[in-house]
Amino acid sequence: MAKVCGIVFKEVGKVYWFNPEPYRLKIGDKVVVETVRGVELGDVVMESKEIDDSELKHELKPVIRIANKYDLKSYAYNNQKAEKDFIKCQEIVNKHKLEMKLLYCEYTLDRQKISIYYNAEGRVDFRDLLKDLASEFKVRIELRQIGPREGAKFLGGIGPCGREICCKNHLREFDLVTMKMAKDQNMSLNASKIAGLCGKLMCCIGYENELYEEIRTRIPLIGDIVDTPKCKGCKVIDENLLTEKLRVIDKDDNITEWDAKDVVKIKSHKEVITASDLSDDIKDN
Numbered sequence: 001m002a003k004v005c006g007i008v009f010k011e012v013g014k015v016y017w018f019n020p021e022p023y024r025l026k027i028g029d030k031v032v033v034e035t036v037r038g039v040e041l042g043d044v045v046m047e048s049k050e051i052d053d054s055e056l057k058h059e060l061k062p063v064i065r066i067a068n069k070y071d072l073k074s075y076a077y078n079n080q081k082a083e084k085d086f087i088k089c090q091e092i093v094n095k096h097k098l099e100m101k102l103l104y105c106e107y108t109l110d111r112q113k114i115s116i117y118y119n120a121e122g123r124v125d126f127r128d129l130l131k132d133l134a135s136e137f138k139v140r141i142e143l144r145q146i147g148p149r150e151g152a153k154f155l156g157g158i159g160p161c162g163r164e165i166c167c168k169n170h171l172r173e174f175d176l177v178t179m180k181m182a183k184d185q186n187m188s189l190n191a192s193k194i195a196g197l198c199g200k201l202m203c204c205i206g207y208e209n210e211l212y213e214e215i216r217t218r219i220p221l222i223g224d225i226v227d228t229p230k231c232k233g234c235k236v237i238d239e240n241l242l243t244e245k246l247r248v249i250d251k252d253d254n255i256t257e258w259d260a261k262d263v264v265k266i267k268s269h270k271e272v273i274t275a276s277d278l279s280d281d282i283k284d285n
Helices: 069-096 127-137 148-155 179-184 209-216 275-284
Strands: 002-008 016-018 030-035 038-051 063-066 101-107 113-119 140-145 225-227 234-240 245-249 255-259 264-267
Touching (some): 030 069, 038 069, 069 101, 069 113, 069 127, 113 148, 179 209
Antiparallel strands (some): 002 016, 002 038, 030 038, 245 255
């Protein structure tokens, strides 16, 4: 078993595990830790707990110390300096006429390195850019290309729903979202309707997917053959998964609407049904 605590480096960022010993940390504590990027200041969001060693993906790094007033002062200064230096970074990028969009920059706590985050359609040859940046800032330079989802998380904004986008407000990690989820929820497959600010499928499409999957397992779907209180062997032509109402058509082309609980499925749309099969079903019933 390994003892771990959860630490984040952004307000709504991914949670990383560190070894808290010998400190007794509580949620809200600010700590100094060593990361792959360098020495950083983080916030404790998960109190110490024990987990199985098999759950560890990497070797645990220790918490160096609980942040003191000098660490907090340095962190605040670094943020202010990063905001000013971001403008200078943008000027240097413009001078080199590179196809890249700068998003954000940050210093490590000890100001030994500045990380510059950017979006780009493809690979960018920034060898000359690195020379100019190193000459300007006199520290180690790290240029990090990130995807459109991460870029939207950095910048924030208002989504189609009129609220702050989820990745900036509360979503710490991105879950898989597929076009099939949107289709299963009977959403418009128009890209402008289901894409977020990042241009990718909206994360919120995945929130209700489990509910829609559960409903689909217990009610007839479009194409299923069903019996209703007033007709036998009708075909489902429309469905509303949230209200669980179905529209069906009988052999005389009469269309009626029923609650899903009032109909009985007798053949699934997944089965191979020929025209003669369907007519025999209606005739036999």
